[in-house]
Amino acid sequence: MSATTVAGAAADPAVGPIADPAVDPAVDPAVAYPETVPEVSESFLHTSVRFQAFSALRGHFEGRPGCFVGSDFNVYYRPLPAPAFVEPDLFVSFGVDPAALESDFSYRLWDAGAPPAFVVEIASKSTHRKDLHVKPAIYLEMGTSEYWCFDPTGGFYAPSLRGARRAGDAWEPIEVALDGEGRLRGRSGVLGLDLCAEESRLRFWDPRTAAWVPDHDDTRRALQRTSGQRDAEAAARRAAEQRATAAEAELAALKAQLADQ
Numbered sequence: 001m002s003a004t005t006v007a008g009a010a011a012d013p014a015v016g017p018i019a020d021p022a023v024d025p026a027v028d029p030a031v032a033y034p035e036t037v038p039e040v041s042e043s044f045l046h047t048s049v050r051f052q053a054f055s056a057l058r059g060h061f062e063g064r065p066g067c068f069v070g071s072d073f074n075v076y077y078r079p080l081p082a083p084a085f086v087e088p089d090l091f092v093s094f095g096v097d098p099a100a101l102e103s104d105f106s107y108r109l110w111d112a113g114a115p116p117a118f119v120v121e122i123a124s125k126s127t128h129r130k131d132l133h134v135k136p137a138i139y140l141e142m143g144t145s146e147y148w149c150f151d152p153t154g155g156f157y158a159p160s161l162r163g164a165r166r167a168g169d170a171w172e173p174i175e176v177a178l179d180g181e182g183r184l185r186g187r188s189g190v191l192g193l194d195l196c197a198e199e200s201r202l203r204f205w206d207p208r209t210a211a212w213v214p215d216h217d218d219t220r221r222a223l224q225r226t227s228g229q230r231d232a233e234a235a236a237r238r239a240a241e242q243r244a245t246a247a248e249a250e251l252a253a254l255k256a257q258l259a260d261q
Helices: 044-060 097-104 127-131 135-142 216-260
Strands: 004-005 066-072 075-078 083-086 089-094 118-122 145-148 162-169 169-176 175-178 184-188 193-200 202-207
Touching: 044 066, 044 089, 044 118, 044 202, 066 097, 075 135, 083 135, 127 135, 135 145, 135 169, 145 184, 145 193, 162 175, 162 184, 162 193, 169 184
Parallel strands: 118 145
Antiparallel strands: 004 083, 066 089, 075 083, 089 118, 145 162, 162 169, 175 184, 184 193, 193 202
């Protein structure tokens, strides 16, 4: 998603430490730091990849104290008088109040108490150059620990999965290589998970459980399998009951014939 300054505010070209804004009770955060409509609409593929990855991490970190998983949410990293924000496709923060953020209209670093520790940007025709050449400086300024880029089309950059970790005031590449199944795979130290590019799908592997972190499609298929198994078991029970009933009827008829002889 895009990185921009709020309309009407003077842009600050310098990249420096995040200011600690003075709290002005007369300023309404909803007005000063609003949610916005995306500048460019997403493709179906972009939306699908973002939603599936979000659902996977949302489920994986559900119930973890101080953890917030966000998607397509205005993250303000500069306050008034020159507010600026970025809209990460997917991010994870630690040391924050998830209940407060879930009911808020934007993510303001100075109110949240911590920056996104992990960020993923999904390539699109209108944003992939910014993802590679503009946003790294923004996320470095914000204090993000890991920054990942994923190209589900495979046509904007290669390799289609790339990551970097903060190393002082710069980014250090994270090793991404083909695994035994031909997937691009890299380890996120922040999440404790492997990111895997599976064609146009971004998946997460948990090395502790040696299992995929289920996304929405995985959960739906599991429910369908469970429902199908329940239906099959119910049908088998009905068939067994019918056979038992038929056997009892045959036995009763045989007894009646013997009694008449």
